[in-house]
Amino acid sequence: MLDQVTDLRALLKDPTLLPNKAYVAGQWIEAADGKTFAVTNPARGDVIAHVPDLTRADAARAIAAADKARHGWAQHTGKERAAVLRKWFDLCMENLDDLGTILTAEQGKPHAEAKGECAYGASYIEWFAEEAKRIYGETIPGHQRDKRITVIKQPIGVACSITPWNFPNAMIARKAAPALAAGCGFVARPAAETPLSAIALAVLAERAGVPAGVFSVITSSRSSDIGKEFCENPKVRKLTFTGSTEVGRILLRQAADQVLKCSMELGGNAPFIVFDDADLDKAVEGAMISKFRNNGQTCVCANRIYVQAGVYDAFAEKLAAAVNKLSIGDGLKAGTTTGPLINEDAVAKVEEHIADVLASGGKIVTGGKRHALGGTFFEPTVVTGVLPTAKVATEETFGPLAPLFKFDTEEEIIALANDTIFGLASYFYSRDIGRITRVQEQLEYGMVGVNTGLISTEVAPFGGVKQSGLGREGSHHGIEDYLEMKYICLSV
């Protein structure tokens, strides 16, 4: 338990996973001015570590080191880079228990779920270890008799990442893995709330043989300063960001001056649709995983739950019964299924959305208020009678609120589901193949779960359309964002 731990390392099998330093140019460093910032456990509010509060100058040093080290790294064969990434994957899996403890302590999700995230993150390292060997070019029949045309793919150069607190391991792994597989240099800046998972990943990358300078981790509370360095430093050729659409817009504006290539995994507002012909028990199972994974703090969470009129009451009753089985508590306590929210702002957002639903006649079926545990713990909540004009219909709750909207027809629900600036994930349950075919093609989203509430995997292209992002992560598509295509015309 973390009741009064002032140093998380006391809970680890391998305390060397947390040097509580930043990793820059192959060195474990403090901030030049000695400044640090505290990392707190959201379940208890106690400080579990202090890490260096690096500056823009430190980020510039990491970028310069990456720009120097990347050339030697790119001269490795794909197979040689694959071997290093495979070793990194193996070390992540060997240290899964400790990586999970670190993640739970800084982010709050239950230990089993945290280990699941770290295995999910490692799966991207494993996947791109394999993709490193398959960066193929092509030959094209010449347009003239004396011309020979080839196309080769080369690493884009220095890539920088900015990642959120909700998946502090997997979001970095999902970016660093393709970048390193492609032969890039990589500088990661994790969220200030959750820097420890990134530090542990760097420890294991160093042990796996990633050359000094190729991979750096900038721990800093100065997100804007570091972001500006990433966008303005001419040595940087790629920015990859996961976080809110609001911050994504800021970064895209900043990146424009350098015409910086950007990948953006941004906000979502996923519809979860249950048709009359659905298997209700499977739909409830899918709604639970989609809505309450990470306590509702994922970009692909069901944000709006639409239930066709004929099964609305039955679904609401079944969902509330499942929600009431959740076990709220400290993520390091055995049996916990749901941890705290990340901070007070997150609690306020959930309270705001619930109050808004109630003000327009909605009803609480279960939950609805802060949990008796106090702090940022919140009762998982189901509300009915939600109107299309509710805030939760257009804003991302990012918390444990399941708002049930009623609908009548297929045409009506397609229009409602698509009526958003977002387009990341969507889900629907039906057993009618004609309806499944029509609906999956009409939903304007980057990802569609049909009769499932969990779609994230390294083998498929993860990403959104509209204002949910640019580019895809994972799958054989994921490495393309870290490569440049070169056309060579040889006159013979």
Ligand SMILES: NC(=O)C1=CN([C@@H]2O[C@H](COP(=O)(O)OP(=O)(O)OC[C@H]3O[C@@H](n4cnc5c(N)ncnc54)[C@H](OP(=O)(O)O)[C@@H]3O)[C@@H](O)[C@H]2O)C=CC1
């Ligand atoms: N599409 C996807 O895959 C995902 C999308 N998201 C979205 O992100 C939001 C929740 O995550 P949250 O962390 O609050 O999102 P934020 O967008 O607030 O923060 C994301 C990251 O950006 C950093 N940041 C914030 N402002 C700036 C800036 N001006 N310049 C550079 N970096 C900055 C943050 O640093 P710091 O926290 O230290 O300030 C953090 O590391 C939700 O909207 C969610 O939907 C989240 C995860 C995945």
Ligand SMILES: O=C(O)[C@H](O)CS(=O)(=O)O
């Ligand atoms: O940050 C997120 O919300 C993740 O992208 C969700 S997932 O990849 O773990 O599904």
